[in-house]
Amino acid sequence: MSFNIIQPEQYQTILWKNNKGKTIELALNEGGTTDDFDWRISSATVTEEGVFSDFSGSERNMVLIEGSGLTLKHDNGQIDHLTNPLDIANFDGGWRTTSQLDNGTIKNINLMTNKNKFSVDVSTFVECQRQKIMPADLVFIISLADNTKLNIDGNSIVLGKFCLAKLISEVDDIIISGQQVIVFRLLFVMQ
Secondary structure: OEEEEEOHHHOEEEEOOOOOOEEEEEEEOOOOOOOOOOEEEEEEEEOOOEEOOOOOOEEEEEEEEEOOOEEEEEOOOOEEEEOOOOOEEEEEOOOOEEEEEOOOOEEEEEEEEEOOOEEEEEEEEOOOEEEEEOOOOEEEEEEOOOOEEEEEOOEEEEEOOOOEEEEEOOOOOEEEEEOOEEEEEEEEOOO
16 A cells, blocks of 8 residues: 655646636646546635536546535536535536536635546535545645544555645555545546
């Protein structure tokens, strides 16, 4: 088992694929690029309504972290309403997706994965709680509050605000104590 903690000062700011805004890239698989990746975690501030960039071949999991809400309309007829902090939308990155702001600017965390390589499970914890996380091939834990405590196979770690923990390989025992936490569990798809 290996893990590392990525601090906010290590994140990179890059332009959106459609050049209509900027995103903060928290983590990207080794050798990955904005257009060609196995997995990518980013955060964006959305200030205006519009069409999302095309990420065909990927699955998107978007979590609202700040703001008064966002509605996503997809060309297949699916509509996602993200109203409360830590609401989640899951959709195909190749769909034509249009965003509508409910009441001003929002901020989100976005996990995109190559849908031929990974399946994803997303959990969010709004209130303070202690939760055991099931094992996965790759686990990312994002703390939106200070002092989120992780116990990983007996190792105790404290995450600061907006820090990202990346855990690789079989971790048998992950316990999270905290609030305002997002957990992405990635499992390899069997070919």
